Amino acid sequence: MLQVLSEHGLAPELSEAEQDEFVRQLLALTGTRAILEDTLPAVIGSGESPVGGCKKSLIGAENDFVLLQVWQVDAACVEQLQQRQQEVRQAKNKGVVLSLLGGSGADPAAAAAFAAVIQEMALPVVVLVDHMTSGSAEVLAGQLRQNGALLIGEKTHGLPGPVKVVTLQGGHRLLVPAAETAEKAAPMLQPDLLLSKDEMSGPHDIPPSWLAQAMDFLAAVNALE
Numbered sequence: 001m002l003q004v005l006s007e008h009g010l011a012p013e014l015s016e017a018e019q020d021e022f023v024r025q026l027l028a029l030t031g032t033r034a035i036l037e038d039t040l041p042a043v044i045g046s047g048e049s050p051v052g053g054c055k056k057s058l059i060g061a062e063n064d065f066v067l068l069q070v071w072q073v074d075a076a077c078v079e080q081l082q083q084r085q086q087e088v089r090q091a092k093n094k095g096v097v098l099s100l101l102g103g104s105g106a107d108p109a110a111a112a113a114f115a116a117v118i119q120e121m122a123l124p125v126v127v128l129v130d131h132m133t134s135g136s137a138e139v140l141a142g143q144l145r146q147n148g149a150l151l152i153g154e155k156t157h158g159l160p161g162p163v164k165v166v167t168l169q170g171g172h173r174l175l176v177p178a179a180e181t182a183e184k185a186a187p188m189l190q191p192d193l194l195l196s197k198d199e200m201s202g203p204h205d206i207p208p209s210w211l212a213q214a215m216d217f218l219a220a221v222n223a224l225e
Contacts, residue, residue: 053073053074054068054069054070055068056069056087059211062092063092065094065095065097067097069204070099070100070114070137072103072104072105072137073100073105073107073110073111073114073135073139073140074136078110078117081118082117085120088121089122094124094219095124095126095222096118096125097214097218098127099128099206100127100137102204103129103134103138103140104133104134111136111137111143112139115144115147118144118149119147124218126150126214127141127144127150127152128211129151129189130153130154131156133157138189142189145189145192150192151189151192151193152213154196155189155191157188
């Protein structure tokens with residue numbers, strides 16, 4: 001559309017960044033279930049994330065909370081979690097912060113298996129999501145919420161199933177639901193605590209204020225027990 005308008009002198013010449021913003025605004029205006037690819041960590045599909053599937057670390061003043069950062073929800077990530085399950089369940093650990101920021105995946109079965117392992121840990125859970133959380137990661141967030149986890153962050157995009165990449169005439173690449181799942185697209189997940197990213201960060205980076213609120217919630221839950 002932008003290219004046609006420009007060709008007829010109906011739109012000013014825009015920079016690449018301005019063109020990207022135009023596409024984003026058009027997607028938002030039309031309610032299209034698609035994500036502009038340059039906002040994604042990688043093309044979401046059955047392949048592995050270039051930065052690895054997941055990572056575990058200890059956070060908090062006394063290292064008593066577990067942070068799990070997951071970029072690709074797949075069988076390999078579930079296996080990693082199962083191997084570290086005993087570490088996470090140590091008596092000292094008082095809760096889990098699961099970051100699905102920029103998370104993806106194309107394996108709903110892996111999402112169910114991951115959720116089951118988390119539930120077995122019997123620890124309070126806070127899940128971080130954003131507008132780039134999609135695919136199996138979005139499925140996982142929804143399942144954990146049903147199991148009692150708190151969701152904080154931004155609305156997800158409502159792309160929980162298989163996706164494909166569509167290249168527009170102007171060169172923009174969009175992530176959209178696969179044809180066989182387009183009619184089954186789920187609604188966006190509305191976080192229990194809606195936050196915005198004020199800080200400039202990468203697709204998987206956690207805003208410090210989000211992490212602080214997640215730990216405050218887990219601390220409050222532990223204080224009530």
